[in-house]
Amino acid sequence: MSIFRLAHLSDLHLPPPKGAFGWRDLLSKRLLSRIAWRRKGEEHRPEVLAALVADLKGQAHDHIAITGDLTNFASKVELEAARRWLEALGPARDITVSPGNHDALIDPGQAQPFASWAPWLGDSGEANFPQVRVRDGVAVFNLCSAVPTALHLATGQLGAAQLERLDALLGDSTYHDLFRVVLLHHPPVPGAVSKRKSLVDQDDLRALLARHGADLVLHGHAHEAMVATTPGPDGTMIPVLGVPSASAAGGLGHPAARWHGVEIARQADGSREVKVVARGLDPKTSQVAELGRYVLTQAGRLAPQRG
Template identity: 30%
Template sequence: MIRLLHLSDVHFGAVDDRLLPPLLALARDLRPDVTVISGDLTQRARPGQFVEARAFIDRLPGPVLVVPGNHDMPLGNLALRLLAPFARYRRTIGPQLEPTLTLPGAVIQGVNTANPLVWKSGRLTRHSADRLTRTFAAAPKEAMRIAILHHAPIPAADGTPADMANPAGVLGTLAQAGCDIVLSGHTHMPHAGFAETAAGVLFLQVGTAISTRLKTDTNDFALIEIAPGNVTRHAWLARQGHGFAPEPVTRFLKVASGWQTVAAP
């Protein structure tokens, strides 16, 4: 079984500092095999914000796999945004925008959905789609195939349409590549969902782990336990800046027709 800690939208530059110590302590106590951050490490892609994000990453249990989000590109510096949108990210966080990690029983592929040509919505480029397809094709048959995206091609928890170009096409690409699980953020709302056109893909979103930019009444993150054919999701919520507390567990089972939610033991 793989234990994966899923964080997103930490937004250094707009952080509730009261949540940092309990989150880091709990992350160490949970002892995940891998920690994933699905984008928006910073609020405005400023150098100091990336330095804070890097220091945070260095304190997380590793290995840590990170992808950028739309907030990780400069907003006000148009020349930098168009010519080198991820220069600050690469310099401080790391050179890889689409990292790959192989674990016993799983392969994880990061996908950069941030689009420098627009402010908020995402995209899946042909280059990224090809990389994802190659990675999953090379993985052992029994391996769980997990993609990390900032933007998801399905509606948010409140029904808001997917904030991504050609979501139907993205769903098709994920399904054809053999993707089992997509972990994402962006909406600042935790959500678990399926798509009729990609029934074999389980979509798990978390909100914001430590940012003040809330769209619900709480910060959150998740610990995801992955075993052959089933996934267990442990959600952790914090309200009013206090430490995180566990929520009821959600379990998903993969059957011939796709994923289904089942009662947790």
């Protein structure tokens, strides 16, 4: 039996460095985000994120998936600071980043706004989507739902071109015998978030998953530990898992910081067993600890691991 361990964290909201907000931003959506940060800054604490990352590094893992919102205003200064943070986290080939809506807050006026993050987006060296990374029997399909939006909106969109490429990739027999994990920031299931925060073309994505299948979908955005399913081929159900913010102190109605370890165990007969280990800030001790162990059922749900 071999085990591939995928660590999932999301919504880091790294503290804005000096120069992240300029006078030109007074006439853009960044002004509202800056006002909101005065409140959110008390919730998203760098020391909490540091403790969570230290715990993650102390646990066995083969790859790290980060599903967006590394920044707050999507300024060039923030994007560069996030790149340096990623460099400190570990080798780029072992980390995959799917950008979030805060990473694309306004139109950057350039074709590839995430060019500086390219080593963490996939193996192509380019900032395009989707990309597929194959690691020890696991295929990670990295999508980008981050698009600039109007005031008071935090919606996401994959777009026709990205969905068309994803259709071809999921249908490629090269990946059919691998454990297929799909990454994106916005949850692709109805009701997970309000309409103003939703993935506008989620029906199109679910149609692709129903046609081609996948083994797991990971997302962020909701700042909640979420468990849902979406239909796969032939009546199967694909599990969809979300994780709380990795920097949340536990106020403002959201749960405290957490990361998930997804353990994919391959048996000699070709079958797979998937377990999820939840680790995060224990509100009783304010220390990062194990919060629970779960087994992924055939129905795509999590059941507490016994024994």
